[in-house]
Every structure is written in C-alpha cells, then in structure tokens.
Amino acid sequence: NMITNHMSTAELQKLDAAHHMHPFTDANGLAAKGARIIKSAKGVYLTDSEGHKIIDGMAGLWCVNIGYGRPELGNVAKRQMDELCYYNTFFQTTHVPAIALAAELAKIAPAGMNHTFFAGSGSEANDTNIRLVRRYWQVKGMPEKRVIIARKNGYHGSTMGGGSLGGMSPIHAHGGKIDGIHHIDQPDWWSEGGDMTPEDFGLERARQLETAINEIGVDKVAAFIGEPIQGAGGVIVPPATYWPEIQRICDKYGILLIADEVITGFGRTGNMFGSTTFGIRPHIMTIAKGLSSGYQPIGGSIIHDEVFNVVAEGGELYHGYTYSGHPVAAAVALENLRIIQEEGIVEHVRDVAHPYLAEKWHALADHPMVGETKLVGLMGSIALTPNKATRAKFAAEAGTVGFKVRERCFANNVIMRHVGDRMIIAPPLVITPAEIDVLIERAKKSLDEAY
Numbered sequence: 001n002m003i004t005n006h007m008s009t010a011e012l013q014k015l016d017a018a019h020h021m022h023p024f025t026d027a028n029g030l031a032a033k034g035a036r037i038i039k040s041a042k043g044v045y046l047t048d049s050e051g052h053k054i055i056d057g058m059a060g061l062w063c064v065n066i067g068y069g070r071p072e073l074g075n076v077a078k079r080q081m082d083e084l085c086y087y088n089t090f091f092q093t094t095h096v097p098a099i100a101l102a103a104e105l106a107k108i109a110p111a112g113m114n115h116t117f118f119a120g121s122g123s124e125a126n127d128t129n130i131r132l133v134r135r136y137w138q139v140k141g142m143p144e145k146r147v148i149i150a151r152k153n154g155y156h157g158s159t160m161g162g163g164s165l166g167g168m169s170p171i172h173a174h175g176g177k178i179d180g181i182h183h184i185d186q187p188d189w190w191s192e193g194g195d196m197t198p199e200d201f202g203l204e205r206a207r208q209l210e211t212a213i214n215e216i217g218v219d220k221v222a223a224f225i226g227e228p229i230q231g232a233g234g235v236i237v238p239p240a241t242y243w244p245e246i247q248r249i250c251d252k253y254g255i256l257l258i259a260d261e262v263i264t265g266f267g268r269t270g271n272m273f274g275s276t277t278f279g280i281r282p283h284i285m286t287i288a289k290g291l292s293s294g295y296q297p298i299g300g301s302i303i304h305d306e307v308f309n310v311v312a313e314g315g316e317l318y319h320g321y322t323y324s325g326h327p328v329a330a331a332v333a334l335e336n337l338r339i340i341q342e343e344g345i346v347e348h349v350r351d352v353a354h355p356y357l358a359e360k361w362h363a364l365a366d367h368p369m370v371g372e373t374k375l376v377g378l379m380g381s382i383a384l385t386p387n388k389a390t391r392a393k394f395a396a397e398a399g400t401v402g403f404k405v406r407e408r409c410f411a412n413n414v415i416m417r418h419v420g421d422r423m424i425i426a427p428p429l430v431i432t433p434a435e436i437d438v439l440i441e442r443a444k445k446s447l448d449e450a451y
C-alpha cells in the first residue's frame with residue numbers, strides 16, 4: 001500500500017485531503033474538490049497528474065527564477081550531501097558552502113552590505129530582522145527604540161514575527177500579532193489614490209512615515225520595512241515619488257531601512273535587487289525564494305557594515321536556526337547564483353520584459369474589465385474593474401471576478417494568481433518570447449471566458 005506516482009489522481013487527492021493540512025487553503029474546499037497534483041516540471045512548464053502541461057506564470061511562489069529542472073542543482077546537492085550533509089554554524093563552527101555563499105552575496109549586494117545571517121525562509125529572516133534592529137538600538141544605548149513601521153497590505157511572511165510585520169488583517173485575525181509594529185497606508189494609487197495624481201499620492205503615502213515617526217516619537221522608532229514592490233499584496237508598484245521620499249525620511253530621522261527583497265531579489269525587477277531598481281539604500285535586505293530558485297529552502301538577511309558592526313560590538317546575538325546556512329541549501333544557492341550570473345539571466349529579464357512582454361501586457365488594458373496594468377521586469381499586475389473611469393471594484397464576496405479569472409486560467413493551463421481584483425504574474429526569469437505568447441494568449445482567453 002505504498003503511495004506512489006502511479007496511483008490515480010482521485011486516490012491521491014483523497015489521501016491528500018485526509019492527511020495533508022495545506023497552507024492558506026480551506027480544508028473543506030479541498031475535501032470537496034481535490035487539489036491539482038503537480039508531478040514534474042521543466043523550464044516554465046508544469047505537468048500535472050492528468051498529463052496537462054501548464055505554463056507557470058507565477059514561478060511556483062515567485063521563486064523558481066532559473067526555471068524548473070536544471071540538473072546542475074541536483075548534482076551539487078548530491079555531492080554536498082555525500083560530503084557534508086549537515087553541520088551547524090553555531091558556536092564557532094562553519095563550513096565551506098556557508099562561507100562561499102555569504103562571500104558571494106557580499107559581492108553582488110549593494111556596497112557596504114557585507115554580511116549575511118542565514119535562515120530557512122523569508123519569514124524566518126524577517127523574524128531575525130526584528131531582533132537585529134532592536135538589538136542594534138539596544139547596543140547603541142537606546143533600548144526604547146523598538147517600534148518597526150510597516151505597511152498595510154504588505155507581506156513579510158506568516159510566522160508570528162513575519163505575519164505581524166505584514167499588514168494583512170486576515171493573518172492578524174488568526175492568532176494576533178506581536179507588539180511594537182505600526183502600519184501606515186500602502187502606496188496603491190489605483191485602489192486608494194482618489195483624485196490625486198500618482199506622483200502626489202506617492203508623496204502623501206510616503207509622508208505618512210514621517211507623521212508616524214513624529215506621533216510615536218523618533219526615540220521609539222527602530223526601523224521601517226517595505227517590499228520595493230508589494231508582491232503578495234497584488235504587485236502594487238508604487239508611484240515614482242514614493243521610495244525617494246521614504247529614503248529621505250529614513251535618512252532625516254536616522255531610522256533603519258529594511259528592504260524585503262524576498263520576491264524582488266535575484267533579478268525579478270531587471271536588476272539583481274529591487275532596491276537598485278528603485279534607488280533604495282537599505283541597511284538590511286531580506287532574501288529567500290530566488291536565492292536558491294526554490295530548489296532548496298533557504299533565506300537570510302544581508303546586513304550593512306553599519307548594523308553588523310554595532311550588533312557585533314554587543315557580543316553574542318542570542319539568535320539562530322538549526323538550519324542557518326545549511327550546507328546543502330547553501331551549495332545549491334551558490335550554484336543558482338552562478339547560473340543567474342553566467343547565463344546573464346538578469347539581462348535576459350530586461351531584454352524580454354521591454355518591450356516584448358510590456359507591449360502585450362499593457363495591451364490587456366483593451367479588455368473591457370481591465371484597468372491599471374503594471375509591469376516591472378517580470379513582475380506584473382492587472383486591475384479588474386467594472387468601470388475604468390471610476391476605478392470601481394467588483395463586489396468582494398466569494399466568487400469574485402478575480403477568482404473566476406483564476407479558475408479559468410487553471411482550466412486553460414496557465415497559472416496566474418488573483419489578489420482581490422488584481423491578476424498577477426511573476427514567471428520564471430528564463431521565459432522566452434514564444435512562451436510569453438502562450439502565457440498572454442491563455443490569459444486573454446481566461447479573461448474573455450470570465451467576462
């Protein structure tokens with residue numbers, strides 16, 4: 001009674017619903033209608049248990065940057081597992097994969113960001129960041145500086161720390177949030193900009209940071225955290241005025257700036273980091289996902305000398321994960337970074353995004369229910385609306401239009417996600433023009449069928 005790839009889809013789905021509790025999934029829905037079983041993947045295509053070939057417009061969960069099925073990574077993993085399957089990096093031991101990966105990250109990160117603290121995921125890395133920035137101010141003799149300002153509808157993971165930094169009320173509603181996190185409004189012009197120009201709106205939203213610092217008291221604020229582009233929130237690309245103003249305010253008040261690059265890192269926006277694309281100068285960058293292209297679970301915090309030196313002055317940081325710098329994950333991440341760099345994948349993103357994908361993506365606005373279209377590198381969103389002029393929203397109950405489009409996408413063998421009334425894409429960075437054609441054609445068909 002071994003459970004194998006050869007069992008029928010229905011049998012596997014039944015076992016899945018009976019024993020496997022899924023993240024972010026309604027278990028009742030799963031019992032009623034089984035999950036789609038993905039069996040294999042190559043390049044930008046998934047194959048399910050019924051043999052359908054599905055184009056993956058989301059790179060898994062925004063992570064398979066180099067595409068599926070690169071044998072080099074498996075080979076490296078096997079070699080590393082045979083040589084040193086595990087050893088920790090606590091208590092004055094280390095190993096070559098962790099050293100090599102940390103050194104490589106220092107090379108590709110912005111100037112001055114020379115230190116990486118490893119974690120198993122993006123959520124864990126953001127938990128590390130909470131401790132790091134609070135410890136930084138403690139060592140500097142200002143222990144009351146511990147509030148972190150973040151944004152509503154931001155996403156920073158789903159551990160208690162990451163979920164608290166994130167500004168998603170459904171997550172807060174399930175179990176609460178930790179203290180000392182304050183949320184300001186997001187820079188989503190389409191949904192919340194009203195009559196303002198995007199430029200004015202970007203400034204207004206950024207200046208909420210200054211207002212919050214003054215209300216809370218600069219002597220209590222440790223840091224600001226934001227994703228260069230909100231990903232899980234719906235690929236919200238901020239107006240051009242937003243990040244320069246955030247940067248100015250962080251500089252003026254001397255608070256630490258954390259750029260959560262879990263999605264935007266490693267080429268997604270057409271530069272190695274989203275911070276470069278938006279001119280952000282972070283003290284800490286959260287990384288995960290594209291760090292290993294999802295081939296192994298690994299995340300981390302890339303830390304500027306300024307923060308590292310202060311924390312180091314304070315002696316031991318009481319923090320670490322069994323799998324911090326896991327040798328197999330680190331070796332795989334290093335091989336992934338070699339492929340990204342040697343194969344010019346970041347340059348490929350720029351080449352294929354503009355004008356090829358951009359023209360097709362923005363042309364989706366010709367569809368009667370598509371409003372704003374946004375694309376930066378290979379990260380895009382379209383806002384669905386019943387009225388483009390008023391930027392109205394469809395009704396929010398279950399079975400929304402976004403949900404319907406997602407269902408049609410599923411049926412048409414293209415993975416696109418919906419976040420409220422936005423449809424979003426973030427395909428593997430190696431997608432070719434011909435594959436972009438398939439993605440767009442299936443997206444259009446799905447929009448038409450849902451209309």
Ligand code: PLP
Nearest residue numbers: 121122123155156157260262288
């Ligand atoms: N930060 C951002 C910006 C993310 O998009 C995510 C995951 O989607 C996370 C953090 C959490 O990463 P993980 O799911 O690896 O814990």
